[in-house]
Amino acid sequence: MKEIFFDNAFFGIFISLIAFKLGKDIFNKFKLPILNPILVALVIILSIMKIFDIPTSYYNKGGDILGFFIAPATVCLAIPLYKELESLKKHYKIILIGSLVGSITAIVSVLALGKLLHIQDVILLSFVPKSITTPIGIEVSKLLGGIPAITVFAIMVTGITGNIFAPFMLKLFKIENAIAKGLGIGISSHAVGTSKAIEMGEVEGAMSALSIVIAGIITIFIAPIILKIIW
Template structure:
């Protein structure tokens, strides 16, 4: 099977898409947040690679074409933000303040948990970029001396958990403002969470898209400072 994937240019893409479609089917059928399509697809791909003894590099080389779509997909997040530009201008300072507060909460939490559990400096800086996009998080982790591969895994897990729990958390804490919900989701769980924000509404999606960019920039600066705290 490994050789078949190596020789194929698209089978990795097919496996990924089928896994995701199964995830969508399970989510629509069972109506449970735990069956997040992305989470289900990750589990199914891992099981496939393990059962058929497929090397990850072989799968990745065959599925890399999906990664090429990441850039245009990310850029397209600017569309809902542009559509809500008047709302952005009206609440600019409150929006920026909310994002900065979210970034600080993330960094302080990582620092506090690292101190509590006695993590090494390398493990600590690996966790600092957990709430920003993978592309930025990898660079931050590498620059600070963290474990890049673990940072990627943590970032994905954070996004999936944010996607799964966003509506529940907003309901529990009675967060009814569309702006507040969007900012919270984007700041805490980057692009994967933003997918859920867009399902919740246009304003939520626009604010979450903005939060991805601003939170990423703030984390680059903030993580560099917090790296000296442990």
């Protein structure tokens, strides 16, 4: 009986869309950062699968279809980039330097903390691309010898964390420049964080979207080099 209801692509797609819709409704009602729609949706989906003892292979039949659209959806971030094209040209040096420093910091901090906590090497390598967008992060994980499934989880947690805590961290460190806000959010928490940057303003959203692309490209090239130097 379980196979009839759950062992099909429709189940994964349906439960994902419904869970996210409920997550958005809950967030819009209470307006609490911790009630991020993606986080709420994740809790709902995991709870249902646990209660009804549904294998992940059943969910993945639909989840993989939704996952296919991650890369095309990322391209939509070109819209705020186009709107702020002149600003991007004007501040390209700051953007490139900020993206480079941010990418290096993200990688080195993961490796340093992982070694300090004695995390298994393959797991640690899977965490290295945690701050870049999923399609690129998966390929970097494969390149480094990590486990893509763990990388996806790390990217998801990083994005949700950035989305929730970005406003607080900006206030804490008194960061008011729109370009700095966008770059910081995009480099540290990719597309999920960028959705928060877009809420802050067009400049923040454009800078965050641009930093996702730049940080992803930089990480592809520098991650293997950093590993050779300090691994």
